[in-house]
Amino acid sequence: MNWKATAIALIGVIVLGGLLNWEVSKNQKLTNENEQLNSQLSEQIAINVDYQKRIDSLYELDTKHTTELTNAKAEIDQLRIAAERNPERVYIRASCPKAETDSTSSLDDGTAARPTDSAIGNYWLLRQRIAESKQMILGLQDYIRTECSQ
Numbered sequence: 001m002n003w004k005a006t007a008i009a010l011i012g013v014i015v016l017g018g019l020l021n022w023e024v025s026k027n028q029k030l031t032n033e034n035e036q037l038n039s040q041l042s043e044q045i046a047i048n049v050d051y052q053k054r055i056d057s058l059y060e061l062d063t064k065h066t067t068e069l070t071n072a073k074a075e076i077d078q079l080r081i082a083a084e085r086n087p088e089r090v091y092i093r094a095s096c097p098k099a100e101t102d103s104t105s106s107l108d109d110g111t112a113a114r115p116t117d118s119a120i121g122n123y124w125l126l127r128q129r130i131a132e133s134k135q136m137i138l139g140l141q142d143y144i145r146t147e148c149s150q
Contacts, residue, residue, distance in 0.1 A: 054146070057146050058147075061142045061143060061146065064142075065135045065136075065138055065139040066135075068135055068138075069131065069132060069135040072131035072134070072135065073128060076124065076127050076128050076131060079127075080124050
């Protein structure tokens with residue numbers, strides 16, 4: 001072998017060594033980037049799992065309070081229906097209208113105490129609004145407890 005062939009072989013080895021070193025460096029850089037991306041992916045997965053737990057918790061609270069509100073409205077409707085069927089069993093503060101004549105007072109000619117129609121309507125409306133407000137307040141309190149404790 002002559003010196004030219006040896007020089008060419010040596011240059012070839014140096015070039016191959018450089019290329020190999022460059023590929024190893026490139027491979028190491030890609031490995032580091034891959035590890036960093038995997039770490040970020042793991043963090044994002046953990047965040048998503050936490051958000052999903054919170055969403056599920058809020059959904060459960062919403063379902064609970066919606067069910068309670070539905071039950072309260074049904075109870076109010078049942079009470080209203082019972083009051084309409086048996087008005088003598090409903091105790092609502094009312095006033096008796098005065099008799100128009102100045103006759104001697106007796107129980108036979110007295111008029112029955114009865115609330116006005118608007119008072120009856122307002123009573124049931126207020127009961128329904130109180131039930132709705134109660135469920136809204138309870139729902140907000142549970143939301144605050146759930147979200148602020150995390």
